[in-house]
Amino acid sequence: MTEKRIYIASIGIVSPLAKGLAATEARLRDNRSAIGPLDLFPLLQGAILPVGQVHEHELDESSPLPRTHRLARLAALQAMDSRSERPEAVILGTTTGGILTTEQLLRDSDRHKERYRYHGIGSVATSVAEAIDCCGPALTVSTACSSGAVAIALAMAMLRHGKAKTVLAGGADSLCRLTYFGFHSLQLVDRNGCRPFDADRHGMAVAEGAAMLLLTTEKPEAPLAELLGAGLSCDAYHPAAPHPEGRGARMAMEAALADAGLTAAEIDYINLHGTGTPENDLAEAKAIQALFITPPPLSSIKGATGHSLAASGAIEAAVATIAVAKNFLPANTGCTQPDPALDLLPLLQPTTQRVSAVLSNSFGFGGNNGSLVIGAPDSFPTQKPAPAHPALAIHGSACLTGAGEKTATTSLFAQGLAVTGMVAPEHLAENLPARFVRRLKRLPRMTLSLAVAAQQDSGFAGKPAAIFMGTGWGALSETYDFLTRLTESQEQFPSPTDFVGSVHNGPAGQAAILLGATGANITTGGGDYSFEQALFAADLLLGGGDDDHCLVLGADEGHQTLSPLLDPSIAPDTPLADGGGALCLSRKREGAHCLLTLPFYQRSTATADIDALIDALGGATALQGRCALVLAGIPAVEREAGEAQLERFIRQTHLDIPVICYRDLIGEFASASAVAAAIAASLLATGDSSTLLGKATTGDRHTILVLGLGHYLSVMEFSRP
Amino acid sequence: MDKLVAELKDKLIDVLNLQGVTPADFDENAQLVGGPLGIDSIDVLEMVVMVEKEYGIAINNQEIGEKVFSSLTSLAAYIKSHSPDSSS
Secondary structure: OOOOOEEEEEEEEEOOOOEOHHHHHHHHHHOOOOOEEOOOOOOOOOOOOEEEOOOOOOOOOOOOOOHHHHHHHHHHHHHHOOOOOOOOEEEEEOOOOOHHHHHHHHHOOOOOHHHHOOOOOHHHHHHHHHHOOOOOOEEEEOOHHHHHHHHHHHHHHHHHOOOOOEEEEEEEEOOOHHHHHHHHHOOOEOOOOOOOOEOOOOOEOEEOEEEEEEEEOOOOOOOOEEEEEEEEEEOOOOOOOOOOOOHHHHHHHHHHHHHHOOOHHHOOEEEOOOOOOHHHHHHHHHHHHHHOOOOOOEEOOHHHHOEOHHHHHHHHHHHHHHHHHHOEEOOOOOOOOEOHHHOOOOOOOOEEOOOOEEEEEEEEHHHEEEEEEEEOOOOOOOOOOOOOOOOEEEEEEEEEEOOEOHHHHHHHHHOOOOOOOOOOHHHHOOOOOHHHHOOOOHHHHHHHHHHHHHHHHHOOOOOOOEEEEEOOOOOHHHHHHHHHHHHHOOOOOOOHHHHHHHOOOHHHHHHHHHHOOOOOEEEEOOHHHHHHHHHHHHHHHOOOOOOOEEEEEEEEOOOOOHHHHHOOOOOOOOOOOOEEEEEEEEOOOOOOOEEEEEEEEEEOOOOOOHHHHHHHOOOHHHHHHHEEEEEEEOOHHHHHHHHHHHHHHHHHHOOOOOEEEOHHHHOOOOOHHHHHHHHHHHHHHHOHHHHHHHOOOOOOOOEEEEEEOOOEEEEEEEEOO | OHHHHHHHHHHHHHHOOOOOOOHHHOOOOOOOEOOOOOEOHHHHHHHHHHHHHHHOOOOOOHHHHHHHOOOHHHHHHHHHHHOOOOOO
């Protein structure tokens, strides 16, 4: 692998400040806050809180797409405007997806399923990919307020490892009742607007916006800046509060600096996360004090923009880009009396000075942290290329289904018997400490149970370095309960517990706390392909050290009301099913149950088709020699296309081996593929595949393929080491 | 007062889902937040909602909140003295 520079070729941005990079810069130079009273949706009672709302007439109000999608597409199209580069992947961070639309539909008791079709967070990245005609992977990252930064960090890993030459990455979130009332219920909203680092600060202003960065390893004519490094960490401390000493924040900044090959002294400006809540600003200040002997100039722009959640990391990466491109440092708008307890003086006025390297911080719920280093192009030495990692090795696995845990599930499945249904209450949390899970509902319990079981199965004594979690729909019970109580109490008594539990990365954050996993903690949400996305992220980020191991999970809960409305594969008469799977992975072959690769993951198009998938597996002849079993995932809604794809796969490969459409046995839920993965790993570990369905397979054939079919095509290959 | 303490024990066990905790082993004088029951800042906010909903008393100041929720006894005393229908 050769050394690679990652250039920021262009940026699309829309925020409460302005639309477009130049207008954003101009508004930052004005140093005025764009925070004002909410008027996006009416309130049933109570004082109107200040928010950062996009007053953007060009947001096409007639579009059937939810607001988050429209914000994301606006930023994406702007970034791609008159560019010749074609991104090979879209990586987008979002927490809200289509929830603003869903909230209204639920209030209206609207049961028209098709109106909920853009609810899923994964539909935002897909919508962007369609808008810019990108056929490659469209990944959705949901790590709360660090989502945008984490999306950019993942894009960076993809580019560094040569998996793509150009990637469009960023974040988008719209205002909605869930976040407006949710943060209010946590008493984290400042009624007087947002004043980060001020002695009299009382919290944040919830906001919206989007930014998308066109990143490329092929040097553009006039690059705006260079993406030098990224660092991810997890506090593993509390679901909503930061570690009081800023432990995770410091780790993320340290990792980003190390990744960029820079010392703290080489940073000219820090764009703070600076939400304006007393605890967040204090934790960030402590982390900076611990890392910087003399902190450089620093400021948070959230007093001007508000906190646009998943968009903020991308918007602030754009601001960091403006800083290096224009030698301009924005002010810490809103702060008049810097808090002496923080012992840091943020910039009270916009400042012009030479800037070569900027550190941009984003920290979120679940203790999910991401820091980026952005610098002037070609100004710093390139890093040594990362060594190519060996294949992922599975050291432990677990699953939960209607039939119970892994042994029961695998045994029935191998006999061709159904394991579908809802996970029984006694299996939901049997291996978990009662006090730890008292506040947790269905999805986090399932997730924790899987995480603990996979870790135990691996026999690894050490803590996992990182956790990757795919979920198609997130914590439905918490989301539904929050919205129901909000409506029933006439917006007076939203539940803080349900709000904290409703965030997509809540379950993975809980797993990090329980297992002490302080490395990257990434939740992906790509509908029926969420688990594959989590695996994709793990393969990009898991290091090659012998002690490094991570958990990759996929889980979804069946919810009586929401599942039939949201999941297009669940018809009114479909029996509800749920569950999930987990793998404990490292790069160490020794002692591994089996090896795992993800050779193909693309949006299904004329060129990215089954033939391309077969090519990625090395072609038909090679497959005939090694493949013993195919587990095919065809979501019910994709039946026609999926069956045609499967038929072509079998015809083109001439494989005469068992092919099982696993959803027939596991049930219809988004992360059914995680269960299939755990079953595949288990079959290879125990050697059961030779008797699977009574059909003998020859000894040389030693791999199992788990195909994902439909509007995305993917294949995971499990093989004996 | 004893009646209110007993009532609050039931309500907190329910609202905070304190599994395995019975009113009998809920010490009203023990430290409530950060104490043996594992009650944290999110639970405090949930208790704030409960107090407002059930007793019509708003606690939206962190300093007051810290005092009020220091123990179950202090919570009961605060509710008693601030109750709209209290005679005091």
